[in-house]
Amino acid sequence: MAEQTAHAAIRRDDGGKPDAAVVRDALGVGVAVGLSGFAFGVTSAGSGLSLLQTCALSLLVFTGASQFALVGALAAGGSPFTAAAGAFFLGVRNAFYGLRLSQLLALPRAVRPLAAQWVIDETTAVALAQPTRRSIRIGFTVTGLTLYVLWNLTTLLGAVGARAIGDTDAWGLDAAGPAVFLALLAPMLKTTTERAVAGAAVVPGLGLLPVLPAGVPVLVAALAAPVVLWAGGRRHRGNRPEAPTADDVLHAQGEDR
Template identity: 80%
Template sequence: MAEQTAEQTEIRTTERAGPPGPPLPPEPAKPDSAVIRDALGVGIAVGLSGFAFGVTSAGAGLSLLQTCALSLLVFTGASQFALVGALAAGGNPLTAAAGAFFLGVRNAFYGLRLSSLLGYRAAVKPFAAHWVIDETSAVALAQPGRHSARLGFTVTGLSLYALWNLTTLAGALGAEALGDTDAWGLDAAGPAVFLALLAPMLTTTVERVAAGLAVVLVMVTLPLLPTGVPVLLAALAAPAVLFAEGRRQRAKGTRDAAEGDPA
């Protein structure tokens, strides 16, 4: 009796759910050549900005050895720029290092996701962890399978690490040869690179408005407020624009509903 009841329940459940649909097609494999092309594009484009870091670091007063050691051992551009930027502004070295450290913590969260995706053996993970940064994570996560993810991660990491360190050395040597980097305006190299990397990511009107408002806030408050405060104020641009966009969307929805009401 119990078996009959279970069978009837299963039949009724199947009837409600309807017939099973066709099986999903397997995700298409991505050619290795396409993965390598994309990975090299990212690695070369971002790796060249190591020159700007070398110049900025030398301008902040770090020696050639210190500058190259940062790129070899830290290897996360945002944290490196944050560290030398704080030092150049006269900040305490411990405070500057702490700020750079917390900025780089996001890489640990990338590592949690990449660990299961790449599936490296325990002996390989410590070496792979050194290459877990924004760019390698983005390329790996964009791939359809483990093989492509490993290939993209490896090619991006290898090309970016090699080029970043070579251009860091070139930038630091060039800055030493030029002497006073402030006289050449090379202290702006770091921020210019950040803007160049950010610009292609601003694909919507809301993102462009938020970025423009942030620039305006920094330009207006920079001569008036202490070091660091203008940047904190600029961060308020994003929630302010999102709030305004939310109100605009709600008002538009109300108007559309009123126009569609036959009464």
């Protein structure tokens, strides 16, 4: 059934985009976001991580928002556990991306573990925008390869540059991580619910910073999503018209006679 649904969601190959157009779009996304790895390298090095640790995060974790959350919590003095927990919650979304992409890409089993490393926001967005399986695979592969190579290269350059200039705070580079994080997040907030979740997360996240240990406010802010969804569900049910009772039905039948 899942396979039939996936096939139904993909148009025939003869109605797809030209390969060159898919590659151009994928390269544009990969290059634009891949250059942000420089900011992560600077932020990570400024947070006290070594060059090897910084590069290992980009090579093995490769989820920009989670990486920024991790090093940001460590820089603020948070424990490795809370920092890793915050990064984990941000990275969980990639698992849901993978469920969708596994049907659309239909890759051989031997290739799937390697492709899973590239299942992130940008590759998912490019892949889902394509009309055919061929263009989906091209878009996913080109975006993933371009972004992975550039992100890791610029991470290395950023970390080396941060070590060379010394105190990153004196140069104001400590703000690079949060700025890039917000730049990556803002385009994703397309619906009212997503904006409500983001807004609800900001209040406890900022308000609890002076009170709770570093990294913990991020975990508390993560509760905004289920709270907003719960409130939205209640409002939706409240607006739903009530089912007619037996008395209502009998009364309506009596009026029709």
